[in-house]
Amino acid sequence: MAAGALAVLLSCLSCCGSALWRYHAASPNYRIFSTRTTITLEYEGTLFSEWSVPETCSIKDKRSPKTELRCSTPGFQNIKPIVTGPDLEDERYLFVDSTNICFLWYRKIAQYYNNFTQVITIWVYDPENADPDELQLKADAPSLNSYVLTRQMATLGQRPSIHTLLKRKVYLSDEKLKDGAWHISIPMTSMDTIKDIRGNQVTFQDCFVSDVLFLLGFPRLTIPETPGFLPISSPLGSQLMIVSSACVPSSIVLVAHMETFQTNDSFRTWTTIRVPPGILTDEERSNVSGVSLSPDGVFFLINGILYLKNITTFVKLGSKENLPDGGIIGITTRKWCWMNYLLKANKRSNLAIWTRDAIYLGYDSLEFVEIINIKKVRETIYIPSTATVRIHSIVYTAHPLEFGMFLSYCITCNVMKQIYLGIYNEDSGQWMLKDFSLNVTMDTFITPHFVFSSMPELILWDKHRIYYSYHNFSANGVIQTPTEFGNLSKLSDDSVIHDVYLDYYGNILVKMENNNLFFFKIYVRDAVKLPLWTNKATKTQFFLNSVSQVNFVSVFENGTLDVQEFPLSLEIRSATYKTKEKCPFVAFHNNIDRVFYILDKKKKLLIWAQIVYPENKGLYIIMELYGPKLLEYKFHNKYEIASGFCTKTMDIMLYQTVNYEAVHDYFKLQDQNMGHMVIQVRPSEFEKTCPTPPRVFQVAVGCDTSKYIVVKGFDYNDCPRHDFFYIIEKSYLRHQPDKNLRVKYSWKKYGCPLKVDFRTNFHPLLELHNENGYIEDVEVNFIVWEIHGREDYSFNITMQKSGCLNEAQTWKSMTTLNKHLPLEEAWGPQNYKHCFSYAIGKPGDLSQPYEIINKSNRNHLVWPMHRTGMYVFRVKILDPNYSYCNLTALFAIETYGMIPSPNGYLVFSVLFLLMLLFCSILTFSYFHYMRIYKHLYGPTDKRKQKNN
Numbered sequence: 045m046a047a048g049a050l051a052v053l054l055s056c057l058s059c060c061g062s063a064l065w066r067y068h069a070a071s072p073n074y075r076i077f078s079t080r081t082t083i084t085l086e087y088e089g090t091l092f093s094e095w096s097v098p099e100t101c102s103i104k105d106k107r108s109p110k111t112e113l114r115c116s117t118p119g120f121q122n123i124k125p126i127v128t129g130p131d132l133e134d135e136r137y138l139f140v141d142s143t144n145i146c147f148l149w150y151r152k153i154a155q156y157y158n159n160f161t162q163v164i165t166i167w168v169y170d171p172e173n174a175d176p177d178e179l180q181l182k183a184d185a186p187s188l189n190s191y192v193l194t195r196q197m198a199t200l201g202q203r204p205s206i207h208t209l210l211k212r213k214v215y216l217s218d219e220k221l222k223d224g225a226w227h228i229s230i231p232m233t234s235m236d237t238i239k240d241i242r243g244n245q246v247t248f249q250d251c252f253v254s255d256v257l258f259l260l261g262f263p264r265l266t267i268p269e270t271p272g273f274l275p276i277s278s279p280l281g282s283q284l285m286i287v288s289s290a291c292v293p294s295s296i297v298l299v300a301h302m303e304t305f306q307t308n309d310s311f312r313t314w315t316t317i318r319v320p321p322g323i324l325t326d327e328e329r330s331n332v333s334g335v336s337l338s339p340d341g342v343f344f345l346i347n348g349i350l351y352l353k354n355i356t357t358f359v360k361l362g363s364k365e366n367l368p369d370g371g372i373i374g375i376t377t378r379k380w381c382w383m384n385y386l387l388k389a390n391k392r393s394n395l396a397i398w399t400r401d402a403i404y405l406g407y408d409s410l411e412f413v414e415i416i417n418i419k420k421v422r423e424t425i426y427i428p429s430t431a432t433v434r435i436h437s438i439v440y441t442a443h444p445l446e447f448g449m450f451l452s453y454c455i456t457c458n459v460m461k462q463i464y465l466g467i468y469n470e471d472s473g474q475w476m477l478k479d480f481s482l483n484v485t486m487d488t489f490i491t492p493h494f495v496f497s498s499m500p501e502l503i504l505w506d507k508h509r510i511y512y513s514y515h516n517f518s519a520n521g522v523i524q525t526p527t528e529f530g531n532l533s534k535l536s537d538d539s540v541i542h543d544v545y546l547d548y549y550g551n552i553l554v555k556m557e558n559n560n561l562f563f564f565k566i567y568v569r570d571a572v573k574l575p576l577w578t579n580k581a582t583k584t585q586f587f588l589n590s591v592s593q594v595n596f597v598s599v600f601e602n603g604t605l606d607v608q609e610f611p612l613s614l615e616i617r618s619a620t621y622k623t624k625e626k627c628p629f630v631a632f633h634n635n636i637d638r639v640f641y642i643l644d645k646k647k648k649l650l651i652w653a654q655i656v657y658p659e660n661k662g663l664y665i666i667m668e669l670y671g672p673k674l675l676e677y678k679f680h681n682k683y684e685i686a687s688g689f690c691t692k693t694m695d696i697m698l699y700q701t702v703n704y705e706a707v708h709d710y711f712k713l714q715d716q717n718m719g720h721m722v723i724q725v726r727p728s729e730f731e732k733t734c735p736t737p738p739r740v741f742q743v744a745v746g747c748d749t750s751k752y753i754v755v756k757g758f759d760y761n762d763c764p765r766h767d768f769f770y771i772i773e774k775s776y777l778r779h780q781p782d783k784n785l786r787v788k789y790s791w792k793k794y795g796c797p798l799k800v801d802f803r804t805n806f807h808p809l810l811e812l813h814n815e816n817g818y819i820e821d822v823e824v825n826f827i828v829w830e831i832h833g834r835e836d837y838s839f840n841i842t843m844q845k846s847g848c849l850n851e852a853q854t855w856k857s858m859t860t861l862n863k864h865l866p867l868e869e870a871w872g873p874q875n876y877k878h879c880f881s882y883a884i885g886k887p888g889d890l891s892q893p894y895e896i897i898n899k900s901n902r903n904h905l906v907w908p909m910h911r912t913g914m915y916v917f918r919v920k921i922l923d924p925n926y927s928y929c930n931l932t933a934l935f936a937i938e939t940y941g942m943i944p945s946p947n948g949y950l951v952f953s954v955l956f957l958l959m960l961l962f963c964s965i966l967t968f969s970y971f972h973y974m975r976i977y978k979h980l981y982g983p984t985d986k987r988k989q990k991n992n
């Protein structure tokens with residue numbers, strides 16, 4: 045307790061010397077920072093005297109530490125506080141934009157778990173005239189101003205829609221406003237999380253609404269707080285530890301020295317994670333040294349032992365789960381998100397855990413496997429027996445299936461050690477030592493991080509310096525600063541590096557323990573110091589929020605949190621304006637609008653990239669491929685010069701040339717040529733001021749599992765569904781069994797049967813579809829077979845008619861050849877050989893039916909006459925060069941028609957009998973009638989006679 049009080053006192057003393065200033069804009073994340081914006085200036089400290097601002101800007105109260113500023117002319121504005129005393133405050137060059145984007149979309153999300161939909165309520169707001177609730181993103185309904193503005197916009201034809209970036213779906217809003225807002229209903233998804241609200245090009249008072257990109261996935265549950273549970277924390281005096289899920293960055297766990305916090309909405313709301321009493325001692329509870337987040341829950345590393353906290357329990361993990369019972373040094377998860385990747389053999393891990401000499405991977409449902417250890421490492425590469433080798437740390441790379449293992453190596457082990465890097469591929473289960481080494485002192489701990497790139501490019505840091513290794517380990521060094529040779533501690537009052545933040549745009553932000561910040565970018569070798577943003581004494585950490593902006597979270601001693609948005613791009617512009625640094629190129633465009641492309645056999649990918657730069661520089665475009673050599677490529681360059689600028693355009697074609705026709709081992713060849721490559725396209729030079737980062741994307745070669753085939757004209761959904769049984773006579777069956785076959789017709793599996801007159805032939809046409817519907821007609825060869833074994837159908841073209849020079853393959857020949865295989869495997873793309881060459885096969889009887897169908901050969905199925913029946917066919921693509929997928933489909937045909945009787949004599953006799961019967965009835969009725977007639981008229985006459 046005394047130590048805690050002392051720490052507070054010390055931190056308070058140190059804080060009094062620190063001063064800083066900040067600026068705010070009303071719009072969230074500084075989205076709009078223009079001539080229309082009211083900029084709030086805020087000075088934190090004691091020595092303030094007045095603000096110094098350019099004449100083009102108007103300030104409300106020059107002498108107030110917190111005041112408002114408006115700049116009516118766009119451009120860089122030099123702003124600084126004038127302070128009493130010897131120290132100078134940092135000045136900033138704020139870039140004030142002139143834009144006619146003034147309005148933003150407000151979005152409010154309601155979750156409906158009953159039908160798994162999210163309803164997004166959207167309205168337009170003007171950040172300069174909005175309610176505080178709207179600015180803090182806490183509003184339930186539009187404010188009066190926003191209500192009026194939204195109505196105006198709607199009358200002018202505005203109507204927002206949501207576009208998803210990964211699956212390319214579009215969701216329109218309701219046409220009419222309801223309660224002053226539009227509503228869009230979208231299904232919950234964890235695969236299609238990047239969403240974009242887009243509107244029509246409608247202006248109101250010359251102002252547009254800004255589109256907004258945001259992340260929205262399947263909502264996650266936080267672990268509930270239970271009364272009576274105790275806090276779990278890091279040791280007193282330690283820095284904040286933060287982890288988030290790579291693909292759901294708004295799910296975050298933050299470990300401080302008094303509590304562990306969790307959030308699912310980027311700290312808009314948060315709860316604490318506490319543990320039941322009795323499992324951990326007080327000392328253990330406040331000794332968390334590592335934390336990780338996976339779909340299974342939150343993992344804590346305490347004194348070398350791993351613990352799991354999930355919604356229901358808090359448990360210690362150990363030998364029961366295949367994990368060591370102690371000695372665990374670290375735990376880590378992926379840093380970069382890939383929603384799609386192609387797995388060939390193995391599973392993909394969620395976590396990596398390591399001890400001094402073994403690495404364990406963690407999969408879904410708490411499955412852990414020891415994947416490699418130092419003994420195996422020593423078996424694969426030569427290491428002198430006198431050397432000590434240990435696992436230093438594990439970090440996932442930017443590749444979706446790889447991680448880097450950093451090994452420390454020393455022989456005498458008294459002064460220096462060397463750090464080596466091996467990269468392990470989870471799918472192949474192989475690891476490779478890379479051409480990377482770093483010499484550090486024995487007691488140095490190095491934290492590595494891979495940047496978002498195709499080749500493994502990395503930065504590493506110890507307490508004082510950032511090391512880099514770029515361009516496939518060929519460019520190595522220390523990130524430089526204008527003075528002190530890159531020793532960041534010397535530039536920040538001897539504070540040490542706390543953490544480094546990297547994003548998908550190539551930004552790298554270094555935070556010191558005292559909140560000093562340094563900035564550089566991917567492929568850049570020097571850093572610039574940014575002005576202080578948060579108080580030196582506050583414990584802070586950065587995180588990525590749901591619109592991919594960096595934010596700071598601070599934890600106060602009283603256990604409360606505070607979130608601050610950080611205007612990274614404004615700060616970079618300010619810092620680099622001072623150093624007069626310029627981006628070497630003016631523009632870098634490309635049409636690579638996906639992060640994942642999957643190419644099936646013979647498919648090509650055509651992309652282009654373009655760079656515009658001042659005439660006197662010699663820039664060009666570089667494409668870098670990482671992974672197995674699965675793709676060939678061709679370039680085509682175009683070059684133009686106009687008004688002092690050069691434009692270079694590179695057209696790139698990526699393609700495969702493998703031919704699978706009649707190969708020895710089809711499946712093996714397929715396997716060798718499947719996999720993926722991570723590719724990037726980038727300008728040859730790059731600086732801190734360049735806005736567009738290298739474009740990184742994946743190209744997978746293999747089966748796109750969302751593709752499937754259907755037989756045209758068949759309906760698989762809309763027909764009355766009721767299963768029934770029918771009998772197939774034994775003589776119609778392939779295997780000639782002794783009994784008739786009773787078959788159950790499953791509507792769910794076979795779809796609606798098509799009724800076909802048995803006199804008409806049937807030609808199946810195949811279509812390729814995916815989740816978005818029709819793609820193309822299938823033009824290539826395919827085969828069909830009746831799945832219950834019927835053989836009483838044929839084909840209406842012969843081998844000769846189809847152009848065969850030798851006897852073609854048939855079901856009969858293929859099943860005789862492959863007796864050991866089940867019917868469906870006896871014939872397929874793996875053993876297909878065509879009949880159109882004298883070199884393949886043998887001459888034979890070419891008058892046999894040709895059993896291979898395709899769109900153009902018009903080969904029809906022929907039914908037995910005068911017999912109705914139910915046929916369920918499976919169709920399979922036969923062309924070996926069509927697809928990596930095993931494309932098959934089922935379709936059912938019910939034949940019908942008039943059945944003439946097999947026996948004419950019987951019909952004749954029946955007819956004769958019927959005629960006979962008819963005649964006898966006729967005769968009988970005649971006599972009967974006559975009798976009645978007589979009976980009726982006879983007496984009448986008599987009566988007449990009587991009356992007369």
Ligand SMILES: *[C@@H]1O[C@H](CO)[C@@H](O)[C@H](O)[C@H]1NC(C)=O
Nearest residue numbers: 156158159160161163229230
């Ligand atoms: C889902 O359920 C909610 C409330 O039960 C309803 O308002 C909404 O319209 C439903 N959405 C769909 C797509 O069925």
Ligand SMILES: *[C@@H]1O[C@H](CO)[C@@H](O)[C@H](O)[C@H]1NC(C)=O
Nearest residue numbers: 340352354355356357359410
């Ligand atoms: C939490 O972890 C325990 C222990 O492994 C497991 O049995 C349980 O199913 C998990 N609960 C949930 C909700 O995942």
Ligand SMILES: *[C@@H]1O[C@H](CO)[C@@H](O)[C@H](O)[C@H]1NC(C)=O
Nearest residue numbers: 460461462463481482483484
């Ligand atoms: C690192 O140390 C090793 C062994 O002491 C030495 O051979 C090597 O040249 C050093 N490398 C660098 C980059 O200084």
Ligand SMILES: *[C@@H]1O[C@H](CO)[C@@H](O)[C@H](O)[C@H]1NC(C)=O
Nearest residue numbers: 599600601602603604605606
């Ligand atoms: C906790 O401390 C911070 C900063 O000292 C203060 O702003 C906040 O109001 C405090 N919260 C509570 C609940 O005391």
Ligand SMILES: *[C@@H]1O[C@H](CO)[C@@H](O)[C@H](O)[C@H]1NC(C)=O
Nearest residue numbers: 804805840841842845902904
């Ligand atoms: C096969 O049947 C179709 C449809 O009845 C017919 O158009 C075609 O001419 C027939 N082909 C041959 C070779 O008989």
